[in-house]
Each structure stands twice: as C-alpha cells, then as structure tokens.
Amino acid sequence: MNNTLVKGLQLLEELADREEAVGVSELAVQLGMGKSNVHRTLQALVELGYVINEDGRGSYRASLKMWELGARMIARLDVRQAALPAMHWLLEETRETVHLSVLDGEQVMYVDKLDSPEPVRAYSEIGGRAPAYCVATGKVLLAWRERPQPSLHPVNSKREAFTPATITDAAEMTQELARIRTQGYAVNRGEWRASVWGVAAPITDGTGRVVAAIGVSGPATRIKPAGIRLLAKAVTEAARRIANTLAGHDAAVSGAE
Structure with a gap:
C-alpha cells in the first residue's frame, strides 16, 4: 500500500x-x-x-472539497433512483432509447438507460462514455456547468470532428451552449455518430443545481427536424418530474400530465 x-x-x-x-x-x-x-x-x-x-x-x-466529491456520488445515486419512473414514461411516450447522463470532466457517462423497443435503435451501454460536446445530454451539461477558468472552458478545448456535423469551432460552440440555455434543451444532429440524433434536457436538484441530464436518441431516419419540438417537450417534462422527485415534491401535482 x-x-x-x-x-x-x-x-x-x-x-x-x-x-x-x-x-x-x-x-x-x-x-x-x-x-x-x-x-x-x-x-x-x-x-x-x-x-x-x-x-x-x-x-x-x-x-469543502471532500464534501463536494461525496455530494457528487450521492447525487448520482439519488438521480438514478429518482429518474426511473420518468425514464419509463419517456420511453412509452417516444419509443426511443432513453439515457440518464452525468458529466465527468469533458465526457458524459451514461449512468442508466432504457432501450427502445424498436428493432433499429441507438446503441449504448451503462457506464459508457461519449465526448460531451458531441451528444445532447453532454451539451446540456456543458451549458449549465459552473464556469471554470477561461483557459479550461470547454469552448476553448481542441475538439475532434467525429462526423461532418460535429461542432469544433469555439465561437460556434459558445453560441450553441447559449442557445441551449435559452431554449432549455439540446439537440444532437448526428454529431457523435452520423446516423444517430438525440434530444436532452437538464435535471436539477432541490437547490436548482443541474446534476444530470435525460435524453432520447435514435436513428436519424426516425428523429427528424420536424419532430424535435415534440421530443423536446417530452424530455423537458421527464426532467421536470425527476427534479420534483429530487426536491421532495410529487411530480403528479403539475398540470402537465
């Protein structure tokens, strides 16, 4: 030792x-x-x-750094438990693969998922990772991440282009993150895998801090620009339900049922 x-x-x-x-x-x-x-x-x-x-x-x-580390782990465990009912609801609403993700450095880690019942679906695994700037849940988490020093900010990092749609330009990424914060959700337009699109929304805890993201992903043949708004409405509703559970509220109280 x-x-x-x-x-x-x-x-x-x-x-x-x-x-x-x-x-x-x-x-x-x-x-x-x-x-x-x-x-x-x-x-x-x-x-x-x-x-x-x-x-x-x-x-x-x-x-307080030790407390911060412990709080992150507790939040991950709490989010998984709190998210499951909303994840099942989202799967029924969209029939697309549902992901629950957290940010780990410049990557997202999938802490839970539910597979689409469709024969053709997005592939991923629990514990799997992806570059945060390339996927919807990752872009959501980057958009709401507490701002680090400018030299460490993700928009200043060198980014690899995995597909022609990958955002690699720093100015463009800055605009993208600002747009995500304004509209409340993120879209992956084939930026990690060209054939896979996704939509995600942030999950907040009882203090209003973004602790995770929930999203759906599927083949570009099903997730098309015309359907993004409906998917965005579904993922933001799922995120709201999880946030209510984390805050100790009954998610069914809202009139958004």
Missing part, C-alpha cells in the same frame, strides 16, 4: 473530525507521524485544494 497516500488520507480524516484549525505539531502527535512528514503532506493537500492553511499561520483545516 502506498504510504504517502495512506498518510494523506489519515490527515484528511483527522482534519475532517476537527471543528477548528489545528497545527502541525498536534497533528504529528495525534497520528504518530514526524512533523516534517506531516508538513509536506499538508502542503500537497493544500495545493490540491483539500486542505486550507488558515490565514497562512500554520493552522490547517479541511476544505
């Missing part, structure tokens, strides 16, 4: 249990480690954002 990793985790656990900032000497005694070792490990954790040096005085406390 990696001793450096173990020591770092022990320090994090100790700091997480403390209500106030604590110094290097006290941590060294508590954990049975050398002061220089504790100090080096703390500096690494500070650089990574997991620990805060309180006012630079040599007293340390855990940051």
Whole structure:
C-alpha cells in the first residue's frame, strides 16, 4: 500500500473530525507521524485544494472539497433512483432509447438507460462514455456547468470532428451552449455518430443545481427536424418530474400530465 497516500488520507480524516484549525505539531502527535512528514503532506493537500492553511499561520483545516466529491456520488445515486419512473414514461411516450447522463470532466457517462423497443435503435451501454460536446445530454451539461477558468472552458478545448456535423469551432460552440440555455434543451444532429440524433434536457436538484441530464436518441431516419419540438417537450417534462422527485415534491401535482 502506498504510504504517502495512506498518510494523506489519515490527515484528511483527522482534519475532517476537527471543528477548528489545528497545527502541525498536534497533528504529528495525534497520528504518530514526524512533523516534517506531516508538513509536506499538508502542503500537497493544500495545493490540491483539500486542505486550507488558515490565514497562512500554520493552522490547517479541511476544505469543502471532500464534501463536494461525496455530494457528487450521492447525487448520482439519488438521480438514478429518482429518474426511473420518468425514464419509463419517456420511453412509452417516444419509443426511443432513453439515457440518464452525468458529466465527468469533458465526457458524459451514461449512468442508466432504457432501450427502445424498436428493432433499429441507438446503441449504448451503462457506464459508457461519449465526448460531451458531441451528444445532447453532454451539451446540456456543458451549458449549465459552473464556469471554470477561461483557459479550461470547454469552448476553448481542441475538439475532434467525429462526423461532418460535429461542432469544433469555439465561437460556434459558445453560441450553441447559449442557445441551449435559452431554449432549455439540446439537440444532437448526428454529431457523435452520423446516423444517430438525440434530444436532452437538464435535471436539477432541490437547490436548482443541474446534476444530470435525460435524453432520447435514435436513428436519424426516425428523429427528424420536424419532430424535435415534440421530443423536446417530452424530455423537458421527464426532467421536470425527476427534479420534483429530487426536491421532495410529487411530480403528479403539475398540470402537465
């Protein structure tokens, strides 16, 4: 086992249990480690954002980054459970493959899916990934993602063209994300696989934060421009139902049934 990793985790656990900032000497005694070792490990954790040096005085406390990581995992589990009824409803309404996705870096990960009953359908698998800028659920999540530093923003990243429809131009992607935020849903016009189109909408939690996206995808022979509005209405309704469940409300209360 990696001793450096173990020591770092022990320090994090100790700091997480403390209500106030604590110094290097006290941590060294508590954990049975050398002061220089504790100090080096703390500096690494500070650089990574997991620990805060309180006012630079040599007293340390855990940051909220651990909570943020845990919250992401809990949100994923909660979303899967909350989404299932709406996913089944969406499948019945559209008869297209339904995806539930979360953002992981610059990719989307499919955390759940329901296959279309049609003989020709979009292929994917739970746990599968796709470039976020190429698929509808991914573009939705990029559109509502908290803004990182400009140099890390997805519109500034180099993008590969998987099909002639893939958006690779930074200015065009910026416009696309703005349009998605305005209209409330995203469309994949064969940007990942030329023969597959999709429509997706954002899912919010009880605080209004976008935590996932739900969408449908299918062959371009069935999902055509003329039918996008109807599909968009269905996916946004499914997203609303899931959001209501996450917020602790009864999704059936709305008049949108």
